[in-house]
Amino acid sequence: MEYFLQQLVNGVTLGSIYGLIAIGYTMVYGIIGMINFAHGDIFMIGAFIALISFLIFGLTSIALPLILLFVLLISMLFTACYGWTVEKLAYKPLRGSFRLAPLISALGMSIVLQNFVQVAQGARTKAVLPIITGKFEFFKDSDFVVIVSHLQIFMVLLTIALMAGFTFLITKTDLGRAQRACEQDKTMASLLGINVDRTISVTFIIGSSLASVAGMMFVLYYGVIDFYIGFLAGIKAFTAAVLGGIGSLPGAMLGGLIIGLIEVMWSGYISSEYKDVAAFSVLIITLIFFPTGLLGKPEIEKV
Amino acid sequence: MNNSVDLKKNIKDSLFTGLIALAIFGPIVGLRTRLQKEGLYIDPQWLMVMFLVIGSALGRFLINLNSSRTAEIAFVKKTKLNISNYFSNKGKHLAITGVLFAIAYPFLPFTDRYMLDVGIMVLTYIMLGWGLNIVVGLAGLLDLGYVAFYAVGAYSFALLSTTFGWTFWICLPLAGIFAAFFGILLGFPVLRLRGDYLAIVTLGFGEIIRIILLNWYDLTGGPDGIGGISRPSFFGLPFTNNLKEGEHSFHTFFNLEYSTAHKLIFLYYLILILALITNFFTLRIRKLPVGRAWEALREDEIACKSLGVNPTNTKLTAFAIGAMFGGFAGAFFATKQTFVSPESFTFIESAIIVAIVVLGGMGSQTGVVLAAIFLIGFTEIFRELEQFRMIAFGLAMVLIMLFKPKGILSNREPTIKLHGDKNEQ
Amino acid sequence: MSNKLLSVENLTMKFGGLIAIDNLSFFAKEGEITSIIGPNGAGKTTVFNCLTGFYKPSTGEMVLHNNNDSISLKKYTDFKISYKAKVARTFQNIRLFSSMSVLENLLVAQHNELMVASGYSIFGLLNLKRYKDKEREAVEKAKYWLDLTGLTSRADDNAGDLSYGDQRKLEIIRAMCTNPKLLCLDEPAAGLNPKESSELNKLLKFIKTEKQTGILLIEHDMSVVMGISDHVVVLNYGKKIFEGTAKDTRNSKKVIEAYLGVEE
Numbered sequence: 001m002e003y004f005l006q007q008l009v010n011g012v013t014l015g016s017i018y019g020l021i022a023i024g025y026t027m028v029y030g031i032i033g034m035i036n037f038a039h040g041d042i043f044m045i046g047a048f049i050a051l052i053s054f055l056i057f058g059l060t061s062i063a064l065p066l067i068l069l070f071v072l073l074i075s076m077l078f079t080a081c082y083g084w085t086v087e088k089l090a091y092k093p094l095r096g097s098f099r100l101a102p103l104i105s106a107l108g109m110s111i112v113l114q115n116f117v118q119v120a121q122g123a124r125t126k127a128v129l130p131i132i133t134g135k136f137e138f139f140k141d142s143d144f145v146v147i148v149s150h151l152q153i154f155m156v157l158l159t160i161a162l163m164a165g166f167t168f169l170i171t172k173t174d175l176g177r178a179q180r181a182c183e184q185d186k187t188m189a190s191l192l193g194i195n196v197d198r199t200i201s202v203t204f205i206i207g208s209s210l211a212s213v214a215g216m217m218f219v220l221y222y223g224v225i226d227f228y229i230g231f232l233a234g235i236k237a238f239t240a241a242v243l244g245g246i247g248s249l250p251g252a253m254l255g256g257l258i259i260g261l262i263e264v265m266w267s268g269y270i271s272s273e274y275k276d277v278a279a280f281s282v283l284i285i286t287l288i289f290f291p292t293g294l295l296g297k298p299e300i301e302k303v
Numbered sequence: 304m305n306n307s308v309d310l311k312k313n314i315k316d317s318l319f320t321g322l323i324a325l326a327i328f329g330p331i332v333g334l335r336t337r338l339q340k341e342g343l344y345i346d347p348q349w350l351m352v353m354f355l356v357i358g359s360a361l362g363r364f365l366i367n368l369n370s371s372r373t374a375e376i377a378f379v380k381k382t383k384l385n386i387s388n389y390f391s392n393k394g395k396h397l398a399i400t401g402v403l404f405a406i407a408y409p410f411l412p413f414t415d416r417y418m419l420d421v422g423i424m425v426l427t428y429i430m431l432g433w434g435l436n437i438v439v440g441l442a443g444l445l446d447l448g449y450v451a452f453y454a455v456g457a458y459s460f461a462l463l464s465t466t467f468g469w470t471f472w473i474c475l476p477l478a479g480i481f482a483a484f485f486g487i488l489l490g491f492p493v494l495r496l497r498g499d500y501l502a503i504v505t506l507g508f509g510e511i512i513r514i515i516l517l518n519w520y521d522l523t524g525g526p527d528g529i530g531g532i533s534r535p536s537f538f539g540l541p542f543t544n545n546l547k548e549g550e551h552s553f554h555t556f557f558n559l560e561y562s563t564a565h566k567l568i569f570l571y572y573l574i575l576i577l578a579l580i581t582n583f584f585t586l587r588i589r590k591l592p593v594g595r596a597w598e599a600l601r602e603d604e605i606a607c608k609s610l611g612v613n614p615t616n617t618k619l620t621a622f623a624i625g626a627m628f629g630g631f632a633g634a635f636f637a638t639k640q641t642f643v644s645p646e647s648f649t650f651i652e653s654a655i656i657v658a659i660v661v662l663g664g665m666g667s668q669t670g671v672v673l674a675a676i677f678l679i680g681f682t683e684i685f686r687e688l689e690q691f692r693m694i695a696f697g698l699a700m701v702l703i704m705l706f707k708p709k710g711i712l713s714n715r716e717p718t719i720k721l722h723g724d725k726n727e728q
Numbered sequence: 729m730s731n732k733l734l735s736v737e738n739l740t741m742k743f744g745g746l747i748a749i750d751n752l753s754f755f756a757k758e759g760e761i762t763s764i765i766g767p768n769g770a771g772k773t774t775v776f777n778c779l780t781g782f783y784k785p786s787t788g789e790m791v792l793h794n795n796n797d798s799i800s801l802k803k804y805t806d807f808k809i810s811y812k813a814k815v816a817r818t819f820q821n822i823r824l825f826s827s828m829s830v831l832e833n834l835l836v837a838q839h840n841e842l843m844v845a846s847g848y849s850i851f852g853l854l855n856l857k858r859y860k861d862k863e864r865e866a867v868e869k870a871k872y873w874l875d876l877t878g879l880t881s882r883a884d885d886n887a888g889d890l891s892y893g894d895q896r897k898l899e900i901i902r903a904m905c906t907n908p909k910l911l912c913l914d915e916p917a918a919g920l921n922p923k924e925s926s927e928l929n930k931l932l933k934f935i936k937t938e939k940q941t942g943i944l945l946i947e948h949d950m951s952v953v954m955g956i957s958d959h960v961v962v963l964n965y966g967k968k969i970f971e972g973t974a975k976d977t978r979n980s981k982k983v984i985e986a987y988l989g990v991e992e
Contacts, residue, residue: 035499035502035503045331048330048331051336051343052331052334052336055334055336078329082326084323085327093705094704097708098708099498102704103498103499104657104661105700107447107657108658108697108700109697109701111651111696111697112697112701114693115694119691119694120335121335121336122335122336122337122338126336126338127338128342129342235503242500273514274515277514281511283504284504284507284508287493287496287500288496584853592836592842592843593843593849595828598825599828599833602826602828603824603825605823606823606825607807607836608806608810609780609809609817609818609903610810610816613807613811614806715886717829717832717886719829719835720883721871721874722883722884
């Protein structure tokens, strides 16, 4: 029982990371109907920028909470630039093109980003000492002590805060309304005076920022990163987005949590070698049997 | 009057570009982390960053100056047409020249062992490209996991060869059959998915295969792989220097000095023949109803359904046949290396093969050849710049999508004509 | 007296809470042209989509009569509507295989017969006579329709290069190459100039008399509807408000009201 609770805690934490990345996938798919293949690598870049920022701030004597805040903001800012640039260079010119073109372009961009980081930072993994330490212990008297670390609490709270702020942004502000309008009908939205290009750019910026938060969390949680983490995390996050219902924001978060739980439970109870196979299998099963996902809207194809 | 306004705008634009470049190159390039025993150190690379930032801003400035948008489009259109027309008019001649060149290749003066190796590699990718061309180019199904069939072919060949000791010529067709079987297995549930989703699912499948190969130690040897795979012989004459009494090998039979080059040249012709068979098959099947149905499916699936074409069966056929050729190529790979391991079957391989097909022009056989030579041969020669090779590769994918999304050779000739060939007059 | 070809009985199509088609019943006869007309949004294309297997109707029956057989169209979806039930259709937004030639478009329509003749490609790969003969036959059939519509000279051009009117014609003769019993045309006259419209009328009349194919037509162009229809069904808000001959339809008060509104 205690073991199960531990997996639950770990799963929710991991799920937060996936959920934040998944939001980027689902938003971009919702507004321009393409899978942003390079999004996972944006997450990876966020992780690297966070790592570097931590190293630099580590040399100062600023208080930890302030460091976290600064790294968060810096990471979001710089990663957003990446997302914005990728969109402008590789996707925007292809908006009218045939279906496969943006996908191939995204594939190319993903390869560029991965190798760019590999060349610039070296191919070896980078590691840092734990930054947020401390934990709470439960069930101390039983066979298995359930540990909930401060870091885990921080991650989940941050995710909740971002989700809340973000939902507010989408439902209550002009920006959010513009976004939802563009999702429905871009031509009409532009005829009504909405700057579609800017709305799309903002979508990418938001998605990238959230991915960078996930990146920062990854650095804090695992302490080890390399240029390849984007690929795997990207696929799993995309699975989460599809599972939750592509185009649905709460769905992306929900999907993230489920994928995180599945991965941890599978590792914990069955085998950790095949945990990635579990994630891919979920993807395949979801797409075959529940293509609209849990919270998604069914698409009727117009003939 | 206009010029000064434009100039100001241009400068503002370029400065903005420089700023963005600073954000992009600053942290990642500028603050290079280095792993030491005690922890990570940072080596600032400000010179590099400055260079990149100024370069970006300058580049933007020049681009803004040089092209009015219309001139740029006209220029690109003109080069597009020229290349496409050139190749479509001379299509047959080019193909024959190409084949002749390929046959003569091992005996050309500049072809040393290294170049022969490159030739074999290029031909392998050409075959894989032609195989995937059936799936992606003709049927329009974006398969990002083609490497899985390559792997199935290679590993089944390896297992059959090492477990049962069967010869290459028996294992080869079996490898293809296994791969085709996997193609049907994978294809059946997923082929009704839409483009993007199909892409991701096939990618997932490719990865699943790789992970299984990596972890199922008992069957596949895990990360150690399978070694000791037999090499094919020349009609019974092995290419070896270790001979028993009274037995002939290739070099003794033909009275030649033993040379490892013989083996290599034989392998070269082997892959050449396999590739040409793939090509011949594809050209033939395009003229048959199923081949036409593939292309029609790629154009408009709903229209196909309204004409009574069974989309699932048609797609499955494409998938299975494409997989089969991938399997054959895998078998060749196994026998050439005499060793297989999961490292050779990563997602990047799938991406490269997809790039070859798309860049060459969907459905164009000649395009695949050109793209393979360019992407593989060209970048192989620049192996020293290994790291930048992949960046250039990814950039090539993006750039070609931006300027020639239909690929280099996007001209399509109909597979059947009512009025006969105009060129044959 | 021609036989009834299609009977639609109590067809209802709901999308969530929205009732697109409400208890619709009508019939179409062999060798006759039946037009479905009505203001925009009346549900006409929805009826087509139900008949041709793109939507699954909520309730109701659609029966195709073939000699003594009756086939319920509800059974078939997807490609089987054309393959088994022999119902062909064209689309509001022309769906040709644009990068393929005109001839190739017509050959794809004969896919199933050609597949069998090619022994599912085996005979074809071996270039056997059996397949070659069948292919020649198929090309002849294509040529027949091309000659009829004056498109023979364009046979080897890409379908996407044809003029709009020619593309419409091609879509129709492509559908005819599947030997349908019922041909459903979705706004075939849309965007055609008067000359092209009258050519279309000629073609459709030919199809109905020479081939005895039943034609079901959605149209807004009244010159086409009134010019060639043997039977007219009028829809409004998903309900049938009139069914009869072209002449009676023109004079029906209900129909006029539906299109022009009631005088205050």
